[in-house]
Amino acid sequence: MAAAPDPAPGRARAAPLLGIVALDLGRYYQAPYAGLLMANAGADVIKVEAVGGEPMRSRRNSGNSYASVMLNSNKRDITLNLKHARGRDLLRELVKRADVLLENFAPGVMDRMGIGYAALREQNPRLVYGSGTGFGLSGPDRDGLALDPVIQAHAGVAAVTGAADGPPFKAGPAIADFLSGTHLYAGVMTALFERERTGLGRLVEVAMQETIYPTLASNLAAMHYQGLAATRTGNRHGTVAPYNLYRARDGHVAVLCTTEEQWHKLLLAMGKPELQHDPRFANNKARLQNLQDTDAAVEAWTSELTRADVFEIAKRAGIPAAAVRELDEVMRDPHMHQRGMLMWIEHPELGKMVVPRSPIRYQDSAFPEFRVAAELGEHNRQIYCDWLGLDESELDQLRADGTI
């Protein structure tokens, strides 16, 4: 192992994945998000798309959808028809030169085409192969068709979201897709680390359903202690008060206190320090027993303020509270823009829009220079000719017969 000299703190360092090549065969969010995180850590991520483009691209009947532009920054892009024998040959050639392959086809799809992990490891035993599925590569439910809302229903998210006396709701964001995409990236990195020590790659497997289970820890605990009925509590919490969404002048805010210290700070901010001595609010247990009064006292304060006021006061006073922000506010968030997590771009088709970089930062390394999501097949020549060594006439032939 070559130990580089210790650079001075603050001095720029190369991105951590410089020199790593990943083939991203992902569709929609799960595997493409893993690819995005790799690209923002400095890897050369090559998106390998069907000849007509992956579904995320075409939903808006154009080559670039809002989501595909969000998810595919800093990747190169090639087309490849895996239903053609020649296409599968080309994939094998790519695999020989790559470190990582990411895919989220249904279980068995790659195997049935003869390009599953068992086959590809013959081409490259150092390959780390990341498989993202809904239910996993084994077990009785393996072949269930998994889309984010289906997994949210099946895995327990819908049952614990919404009011206790109302219908179940799915969580608005695609949490099963992104939780599993993040686990997929983490698993791939763990196997890449291991490869440095053993010289061997791995199949790494992540099931969307299984990434949900740990996130239910609080709800499962409530069920254990208080029974099933305690698992859906709207915006309240069965054992903490105050803890709710409250009305503000211009919408809602979240306010909660998990310690007495926070409650006392909140009372000070509310200008009601005397309530500290009110027996209804003497401690968390008393506040739970007087939940309506507790919530009313907090809302009497929030309802006189704007959401932004509540957030600023809470930040200064050390109270856990924030605005329920609409998506346009989130998209324009000065904090995330200042930190470089979000950036405005002018997209040739979509116009002015915001793209995310990565929620993972490596101190002393800036994100790689931004490159907008590529057009379909934009790097076919670079990859197939410059990298794999095909000549121009072969490229033309591949295009003509629909292989790329």
Added chain:
Amino acid sequence: MAAAPDPAPGRARAAPLLGIVALDLGRYYQAPYAGLLMANAGADVIKVEAVGGEPMRSRRNSGNSYASVMLNSNKRDITLNLKHARGRDLLRELVKRADVLLENFAPGVMDRMGIGYAALREQNPRLVYGSGTGFGLSGPDRDGLALDPVIQAHAGVAAVTGAADGPPFKAGPAIADFLSGTHLYAGVMTALFERERTGLGRLVEVAMQETIYPTLASNLAAMHYQGLAATRTGNRHGTVAPYNLYRARDGHVAVLCTTEEQWHKLLLAMGKPELQHDPRFANNKARLQNLQDTDAAVEAWTSELTRADVFEIAKRAGIPAAAVRELDEVMRDPHMHQRGMLMWIEHPELGKMVVPRSPIRYQDSAFPEFRVAAELGEHNRQIYCDWLGLDESELDQLRADGTI
């Protein structure tokens, strides 16, 4: 790099993180979940707790809460008072021997105690230091107090969850905690991989808020194309039909069709293939224009069936559909138990309960042998005496003066 011989496929391999030592200073879910994923990948994870135990442990006024048992399997456990100078000295000694440190204190807490990354890298330049926070280590909102529901409100989750004409809801699971915990693990692994090549560790930083943004891709796209009002759609989807939660005989089911092929399969399963030719349902656009009729047609079918029937039929027929399952059903899920993701244990205090392993699997390596979450300070002697080399009388003294 030592290249081990290629084992036969299916032959057992060591867990990928065997030999890696991580100090888990985490509280509640974010950093402790990163530690859990490391432990299940074979790392030696040492949970470093305050002398009274971390908050997750004490919520139930006992040494073991349901959540702390879920999150801390396969970790060793020591106590350490970082407010004592001697405690901070001991942390520095631990850091000299460790590969990874995980923490999710508020920004600046570790620095103010003189044991932030800048100080610890002096002890061990190979250390990978993972920092999990709510808003990040920089920026105007850095010091906001972040708990999962606060981040859900601030980051846009609540705004897109719930009915279009109803109040905002937080998602029931602690998605900000766990999304960020997973990113934290991924970032740490990326830096560990890099360290094999450079010999140098890193500070890796993850903000809860920023891990939410990408999960809103579909909602942000809806806003881009249709405006802000399109971002909260209950259980429907603005551009896909059918897509909803429907009543079944014993609860609700999720059903959606993203392709015409799936719609045709659904009609066959419903015993209504003739509706394929009904102009109201001729294609996705027509179904959106006749949304009430579309939903009514699907619900006429689901309402005659149990949730389990719908899931089994859908699995066989290739329709994306599943039951809205209650948490007790999820906890008992035969599929996840068969796959080894979930297991029953008999806990001495909590009784019969289910614990998760890890959603990340490494083919040919079983999960490490299960060890139940340790008691507070259970491994003080092992770590402080056997590993750091203190003698018994020193250990007694540390206990006596409240340092451990």
